Amino acid sequence: MTYMPSLRSREIKIAPQTPISKISPFWEGLKEGKVLATKCRKCGKLYFPPTPDCPECLSSEMEWVQLSCEAEIETFTHVVVRPASFQHHKPYTVAIGKLKEGVKVLAWLTGFKLSEIKVGMKVKLAAKTTPEGELTYEFVPP
Ligand SMILES: [Zn+2]
Numbered sequence: 001m002t003y004m005p006s007l008r009s010r011e012i013k014i015a016p017q018t019p020i021s022k023i024s025p026f027w028e029g030l031k032e033g034k035v036l037a038t039k040c041r042k043c044g045k046l047y048f049p050p051t052p053d054c055p056e057c058l059s060s061e062m063e064w065v066q067l068s069c070e071a072e073i074e075t076f077t078h079v080v081v082r083p084a085s086f087q088h089h090k091p092y093t094v095a096i097g098k099l100k101e102g103v104k105v106l107a108w109l110t111g112f113k114l115s116e117i118k119v120g121m122k123v124k125l126a127a128k129t130t131p132e133g134e135l136t137y138e139f140v141p142p
Contacts, residue, residue: 025064026049026050026064027135029064029066029127030127030128030129030135030136030137031127031129031135032127033126033127034066034127035048035066035067035069035125035126035127035137036050036064036065036066036067037050037064037065037067037101037103038050038051038052038062038063038064038065039062039063039064039065040054040056040057040059040061040062041059041061041062041063042054042057042059042061043056043057043059045057046065046101046102046103047062047103048067048099048103048104048105050062050064067099067101067103067125068099068100068101069099069124069125069126070099070100070122070124070125070142071097071098071099071100071105071122071123071124071125071139072097072098072120072121072122072123073095073096073097073109073117073118073119073120073121073123073139074095074096074097074098074104074119075095075096075119076093076094076095076096076109076117076119077093077094077095078091078092078093078114079091079092079093079094092108092110093108093109093110093112093114093117094106094107094108094109095107095108095109095117095123095139097123097125097139099125105125105137105139107125107136107137107138107139108136108138108139109123109138109139109140110138110139110140111140111141112141122142123139123140123141123142124139124140124141124142125137125138125139126138126139126140
């Protein structure tokens with residue numbers, strides 16, 4: 001049930017078992033430039049990527065909360081050998097950032113020179129619409 005992102009999963013998507021109807025506020029939020037997580041009304045645990053149910057206490061009473069987007073880089077990797085589906089991209093950097101709220105987010109890290117990237121540095125999690133019109137989120141300079 002718990003979806004743990006790892007650096008081996010290159011494509012950043014939310015848990016495929018999540019019903020799309022329950023998750024659409026997430027995409028609506030990205031369109032408006034907000035990154036949303038779900039929070040359990042019962043135990044208060046925060047989930048990102050958002051989940052429709054709380055794996056902790058099995059409650060379905062979840063509410064949408066906007067993340068502060070203030071993050072600190074915990075780890076990162078620069079990907080030079082891209083998977084087949086990402087061959088059209090230049091080498092890119094993927095990072096795990098810990099948000100002020102305590103949740104960890106796996107996302108691309110852009111806007112920095114590779115030599116500038118340090119573990120522990122402050123970044124901002126930002127909603128983004130790609131030139132292809134896809135909604136996503138990434139870490140950018142604060
Ligand atoms: Zn809960």
